[in-house]
Amino acid sequence: xxxxxxxxxxxxxxxxxxxxxxxxxxxxxxxxxxxxxxxxxxxxxxxxxxxxxxxxxxxxxxxxxxxxxxxxxxxxxxxxxxxxxxxxxxxxxxxxxxxxxxxxxxxxx
Numbered sequence: 001x002x003x004x005x006x007x008x009x010x011x012x013x014x015x016x017x018x019x020x021x022x023x024x025x026x027x028x029x030x031x032x033x034x035x036x037x038x039x040x041x042x043x044x045x046x047x048x049x050x051x052x053x054x055x056x057x058x059x060x061x062x063x064x065x066x067x068x069x070x071x072x073x074x075x076x077x078x079x080x081x082x083x084x085x086x087x088x089x090x091x092x093x094x095x096x097x098x099x100x101x102x103x104x105x106x107x108x109x
Contacts, residue, residue, distance in 0.1 A: 020086050028081030028099040039063050047096040
């Protein structure tokens with residue numbers, strides 16, 4: 001017996017293939033916050049509200065750094081569990097991890 005997919009099944013399957021595939025998050029290492037820089041704060045603040053990439057002109061201009069330096073900062077934050085990453089073509093997109101968001105909203109002043 002051959003399974004015949006319904007049009008709805010096919011649409012669901014196609015949509016799931018098109019949805020962004022985020023890599024698994026790295027475990028959060030909160031001790032990294034001891035060495036937080038102004039650049040880290042700016043990047044994490046942007047990553048709260050939108051997906052960001054090292055090619056982000058606004059971030060590069062604000063931090064006065066090139067794409068390669070911004071990529072290094074993003075990768076450091078990812079290795080410490082603060083940013084999630086996904087690849088789309090040749091671009092890597094980053095956003096804040098859920099664990100980092102929880103940690104940063106629990107910080108007392």
